[in-house]
Amino acid sequence: MRNGSYIRALGRQSFEPSQGPSVPDIESPDHGSSTSEQSQEMQRRLIKAQNDVLATVGVCLRDTKGQETSEAIMQENEVGLLVGAVDLTITYLASWPLVGIRNRLQTYRTYEGWRYKDVLIMSWRSNNIFQMLSGMPAHLCYQLVNVGRDYLQARFLRWLSRKPLFINKKTGKPRRFVLNSLDKIFSTCSWFLVYPLYQHSILQSLHLIPPTPLLPPVTSFVPFSALSPLSLPELTTPSFSLVTVSALATQALGSYFLFSFLQQSVCAMLQYNLFHRLRRVLPRPDNPDGASISGALDDDDIDSYGRWDSGRQPHTHPRRTVMDEPSIAAIMIEETRTFAEFGDRERSFSATVQIEHQQRSGSPPVDATQLEEDLNDFEARALEAAIQTNGGPLPHPHHHTPADPAAVTARMRSARQQHRVTRLSQHPADVVASHASDGIATALSSGFESAVMRTVARSFMIRQMGVDPSPIYKPSDVFANWKLVTKALAGEWALMFMLFEGSYYATTFIGIRWFGYPRSL
Structure with missing residues (x-):
């Protein structure tokens, strides 16, 4: 019997029938018949005890394995964050x-006529490690502040979108124009x-200011x-007029x-759109698979708040059971036969069977674009198969219409090969x-x-250093030194x-060594 170690650990008492009330033995002509009935009753009690034990073992195995799998996924997500x-x-x-x-190269005229190889050699020989990395701490701090600002701003706008003042009474949805303006x-x-922070990083990378201090002074943050x-701004006339406005x-x-x-906004928008299109x-x-979704829910990896301008409530991902999780069930099978050699008495036997079945539930929701593509692909293939088989499309009792695309996508997703989706597996x-x-x-x-860099550098040299900014290109010289750039x-x-090559091999090694990734990946 499978899981024998668990059953043996419970002891023999789990398989023994409960003791009934003691009654004195009475001799009667029907002594053989009563003995047979007692034997059958004892067998039923024994089977019930076995069922209880197997049900207990099944619950323990299911809960333990689900917990272990969820913890493994959470650990893999943490390792993925560390690797990232x-x-x-x-x-x-x-x-x-x-x-x-x-x-x-984009700023100074000094490098005109140089080869890029000579520029690299000169920079390596004339600069120390602090000068090479000059401006990086301020740039990192600038990026972190932007990330924190975007997070807090999204939370605040999401909170505002739930207030009655920012909800359209006719449609019941947030006022997108007002929230977009905010x-x-x-x-x-x-x-x-x-x-x-941005200007300090640029000036340090252009070697217009020393590598230290790493960050600008605190008073520089006061406008x-x-x-x-x-x-x-400088006012040309003391009174308000069209000339002043101009x-x-x-x-x-x-x-x-x-x-x-404007430059940072345009660059960030390009990066965002390109990143999501490439993904x-x-x-x-x-x-x-189910383990990835369960681990993500336990690890709070799924965002609990949606975008305020989405016009709908955030998705809630249902928790799914592990796909290959064993579920132990015990059933009683009785068969009655008549044997002439035993005086035509009914003899019965029973067996306890373990059944492993897989539980599947709904797949996680997908975005509307992917849902529409899957649905169109499914309908096209179904139409082609119907034409080839029957000469034309025929209605099917289980065919879902486009009004219910979730069931179609759920079947297609369950039919596709499921993978372990974690931060580590998606890192490459x-x-x-x-x-x-x-x-x-x-x-x-x-x-x-x-x-932008030329404008900042020229303004700094004029205002702070008081020198001629002629060594710096003019902002209008767009194609200056474009070959070296x-x-x-x-x-x-x-x-x-x-x-990327180094990151890919490191991620693959960690996945194979500690998380059981296949070597073919």
Whole structure:
């Protein structure tokens, strides 16, 4: 019998029938018949005891295995987060010297006529490690502040979308225009707080200020203060007039503060769209099994709040049981036969059977685009099969109409091969999408980025240093030194590819060594 160790651990008393009331033995002519009835009753009690034991063992095994699987998935998610953090740190340390070189190539006229190889050799020989990494701490702090700002801003807007003031009484949905306007206002106002970090990082990477201090002074975060990079606009006339408004508008359009905000917004939008588009086309595990969903729910990996402008409530992912989880059931089978040699008495025997069955429940919800693609593909294949088989489409009693696409997608997802979907298993695809989106967005916005850095550098040299900014390109020189800049971008892409190779092999080794990944992956 399977699971014999569990049953033996319970002892023999679990299989013994309960003791009935003691009655004195009475001799009677029907003594044989009463003995047979007592034997059958004892057998039924024994079978009931076996059923109880097996049911208890099945519950223990099911709960224990589900808990162990969920803990393993949570541990794999934690390892994936650790691998991602280490990968991001190595990427910053390895690529930032090349980023600083590219920034200087986009800004200074000094490198005209140089070869990219000579620029690398000169930078390696003339700069120490602190100068190579100059500007990286401020840039990291700038990125972390942006992430925290976006998180708090999304939570706040989500909270506002539930208030009656921001809900349309006719449709019952949030007022998207008002909330979108608030989102833009908050993003613009918060740029006043993070801009000193951005400018400090640029000036350090251009070697206009020393590598230390790592961060700008605290007073620089106060707008229009003495150390703030922002200055009040200059009024040409003392009174308010159209000339004054025109002068203020001209200063605003020519402000490096506004240029920096637009450049960062455009680059972030490009990276976001490219990253999510690449994640859809890159091969990666996208059909999670029950253990992955259960582990993600236990690990709080699924966001508990949706976007405020989605117009619907956030998805709730149902907890599913483990797909290959054994469930032990005990049943009693009785068979009655008549044997002439035993005086035509009825003899019965029983057996206890273990049954393993798999429980499946609904699949997690998918996005509307993927749902529509799956549904269209399913309908096209069903139509083609019906035409080839029957000469035309015929109605099927179990065919679901497009009004109920969830059942179609659930069957298709359950029919597809399910994978373990964790942060570790998806890390290689995320790294490829991140590196590719960052490289493409940087290349597309390099002209805008060059204009911003030149504007910041020229303004700093005039205001703070009081020197002639002639060694710096003008912001309008979009294609200045474009050959060296293109080679610098190609060098960064080659480095990113090598970093991805190292990350992929490290992730594969960790998955095979500690989490049972197949070696074919």
